[in-house]
Amino acid sequence: MVMVPNAYKEVQRQTVTGRALEREVLERVTARMKAADPSTVKGLASLHDALRLNRNIWMTFAVDLAAPKNPYPDELKASMISLAGFVEKSTAAAVKDQDLLDTLISINGSIIEGLSGLTAPAEGG
Secondary structure, eight states, X not given: OOOXXXXXXXXXXXXXXXHHHHHXXXXXXXXXXXXXXXXXXXXXXXXXXXXXXXXXXXXXXXHHHHSTTOOSOHHHHHHHHHHHHHHHHHHHHHXXXXXXXXXXXXXXXXXXHHXXXXXXXXXXX
């Protein structure tokens, strides 16, 4: 006998909302940036990969935020796009600058915290 309701509950648990997905992606890339040890060749390559991925994530956020149909308030969008610009400009230098790397990690941490309690805005709002 197949328990369809239980199977449905499992699918519900595995379904991720947009904000939860954004949080998860940031958590993963942030963990990779923290774990990379630039004192080894392999670790340096890992750091380059993590920083490139982080930059790509932030550029994706910026494109989404700049879309005319994005429902977030203009002030929030402007702040996030500004952060994306900072990430874009700082990524290459963060490989050699631990303070800058820590700043990028901190930015992600702050956004992760915000996304942890954020619900998607109503359409048209």
